Amino acid sequence: MARPKLTPVRSGDRLTLNDRDARPGDDVPSKAKLEKLLEDAAERVADLQKVLYADARYALLVVFQGRDASGKDSAIKNTFRKTNPQGMEVTSFGVPSKLEFKHDFLWRVHHRIPARGFIGVFNRSHYEDVLVPRVNGSITKKEWTARYRQMNDFERMLSENGVVIRKFFLHMSRAEQRVQLQERLEDPEKNWKFRKEDLDDRAKWPAFTAAYRDALRACSTPWAPWYVVPADDKRLRNYLIASTVADTLGRLDLRYPLAPLEIRRMKIR
Amino acid sequence: MARPKLTPVRSGDRLTLNDRDARPGDDVPSKAKLEKLLEDAAERVADLQKVLYADARYALLVVFQGRDASGKDSAIKNTFRKTNPQGMEVTSFGVPSKLEFKHDFLWRVHHRIPARGFIGVFNRSHYEDVLVPRVNGSITKKEWTARYRQMNDFERMLSENGVVIRKFFLHMSRAEQRVQLQERLEDPEKNWKFRKEDLDDRAKWPAFTAAYRDALRACSTPWAPWYVVPADDKRLRNYLIASTVADTLGRLDLRYPLAPLEIRRMKIR
Numbered sequence: 001m002a003r004p005k006l007t008p009v010r011s012g013d014r015l016t017l018n019d020r021d022a023r024p025g026d027d028v029p030s031k032a033k034l035e036k037l038l039e040d041a042a043e044r045v046a047d048l049q050k051v052l053y054a055d056a057r058y059a060l061l062v063v064f065q066g067r068d069a070s071g072k073d074s075a076i077k078n079t080f081r082k083t084n085p086q087g088m089e090v091t092s093f094g095v096p097s098k099l100e101f102k103h104d105f106l107w108r109v110h111h112r113i114p115a116r117g118f119i120g121v122f123n124r125s126h127y128e129d130v131l132v133p134r135v136n137g138s139i140t141k142k143e144w145t146a147r148y149r150q151m152n153d154f155e156r157m158l159s160e161n162g163v164v165i166r167k168f169f170l171h172m173s174r175a176e177q178r179v180q181l182q183e184r185l186e187d188p189e190k191n192w193k194f195r196k197e198d199l200d201d202r203a204k205w206p207a208f209t210a211a212y213r214d215a216l217r218a219c220s221t222p223w224a225p226w227y228v229v230p231a232d233d234k235r236l237r238n239y240l241i242a243s244t245v246a247d248t249l250g251r252l253d254l255r256y257p258l259a260p261l262e263i264r265r266m267k268i269r
Numbered sequence: 270m271a272r273p274k275l276t277p278v279r280s281g282d283r284l285t286l287n288d289r290d291a292r293p294g295d296d297v298p299s300k301a302k303l304e305k306l307l308e309d310a311a312e313r314v315a316d317l318q319k320v321l322y323a324d325a326r327y328a329l330l331v332v333f334q335g336r337d338a339s340g341k342d343s344a345i346k347n348t349f350r351k352t353n354p355q356g357m358e359v360t361s362f363g364v365p366s367k368l369e370f371k372h373d374f375l376w377r378v379h380h381r382i383p384a385r386g387f388i389g390v391f392n393r394s395h396y397e398d399v400l401v402p403r404v405n406g407s408i409t410k411k412e413w414t415a416r417y418r419q420m421n422d423f424e425r426m427l428s429e430n431g432v433v434i435r436k437f438f439l440h441m442s443r444a445e446q447r448v449q450l451q452e453r454l455e456d457p458e459k460n461w462k463f464r465k466e467d468l469d470d471r472a473k474w475p476a477f478t479a480a481y482r483d484a485l486r487a488c489s490t491p492w493a494p495w496y497v498v499p500a501d502d503k504r505l506r507n508y509l510i511a512s513t514v515a516d517t518l519g520r521l522d523l524r525y526p527l528a529p530l531e532i533r534r535m536k537i538r
Contacts, residue, residue, distance in 0.1 A: 268471075
């Protein structure tokens with residue numbers, strides 16, 4: 001059986017993002033097989049991070065977007081579960097602070113772009129700024145369309161300066177979100193962070209779907225592609241992301257710099 | 270057999286920091302047993318990090334100091350090998366930049382103190398500023414003594430504002446450093462970062478020992494204790510650190526906030 005694999009969104013894609021697209025499909029490896037594949041992919045990511053650091057020509061930025069309970073936290077934890085925390089930095093972007101609101105929407109993001117040699121992970125990102133304010137009606141179509149261009153230009157600049165970018169939209173079905181949110185409510189280790197307002201976005205499901213569809217199509221570029229990840233099945237979701245990250249690093253032709261001969265021949269006393 | 274355990278440095282300690290102090294001693298568990306103990310300790314750290322985040326009253330700052338090849342990187346990786354990277358941040362402090370040099374020596378450090386709910390790890394720290402310039406003769410005894418006080422005051426302020434601090438000096442023997450450095454030179458995945466100047470500090474071994482001894486005794490406080498970790502045996506070293514970190518978190522009486530009844534009884538539709 002061929003291994004499942006993600007392909008980048010193209011601007012011409014229909015991208016219905018309906019409930020069916022969120023399901024794993026028929027041709028999926030068994031649970032045990034997926035777990036093994038994920039373990040291997042996470043191991044590859046960890047090994048390649050060491051060379052990424054030594055090589056120091058590239059940074060890797062991995063962006064995670066998705067509705068509440070679509071599994072962003074779990075996907076991050078699992079993709080990088082073997083990776084040295086010293087080589088990476090995860091940033092969770094919440095509601096902007098007063099100061100952040102006074103700046104352009106890319107300001108707080110730019111500050112958290114990984115340095116060459118490092119992996120940066122965004123749990124939510126500048127893409128929130130074409131989703132939430134659009135759905136809430138606080139920006140116009142002209143404004144969010146301008147932001148698409150601004151984001152593409154920003155990401156191109158980053159990519160031209162060594163930042164390799166991959167963006168994952170964790171696409172879960174409305175039915176699965178119900179199951180996940182209900183589980184969260186009943187889990188004393190998780191329900192403490194639940195707010196009634198968390199359900200507002202669920203009530204606006206179709207509006208968010210439209211906002212995601214437009215953003216994904218407008219901002220999936222050769223230098224910063226978007227991937228739609230079917231997210232109803234956790235193992236498949238995590239494997240698809242981890243293997244895409246590993247393949248991305250694997251194609252960079254990373255190498256350990258060669259130490260000078262006088263170093264290699266040195267004897268310590 | 271009692272499990273090995275670290276105790277904080279006290280100002281009256283002799284602290285010879287000789288080669289013998291770096292060795293594991295007789296009463297050490299077997300390799301297999303140590304590996305198992307480390308695994309358990311790393312698991313405890315990971316579990317407690319989740320509650321630390323939910324509880325959000327405390328941050329944890331873990332400082333690592335030690336000579337070249339004493340195992341700071343390995344100790345960090347292993348202590349936090351089960352911890353969600355999203356809940357922690359590792360900062361490696363190198364030679365200060367031009368801008369950093371124009372500031373007080375605590376400026377760049379303060380910026381990287383973890384927020385409440387998070388774990389911050391320092392790979393080297395403000396303690397470099399009472400070691401390197403002292404050994405190189407660029408500050409006077411009066412100056413480094415003032416820095417001890419400034420660091421103690423700074424750390425007390427942090428601790429009074431919710432930052433729990435633990436500091437580990439990885440104490441390796443001069444003989445073991447020779448072995449480790451030689452191995453590094455012969456490893457193509459590691460020798461690329463070796464500089465001939467890296468040996469300068471080794472040549473000044475006794476001067477660094479004196480500088481460490483004074484700093485550890487002057488700055489091991491009730492609110493930010495120093496631990497001397499025998500570092501010649503990697504497994505013992507990693508276990509001692511991981512278990513001290515786990516015990517520290519375990520004593521904080523962390524708890525998940527209780528969700529309001531209306532949240533716990535909610536049904537998602």
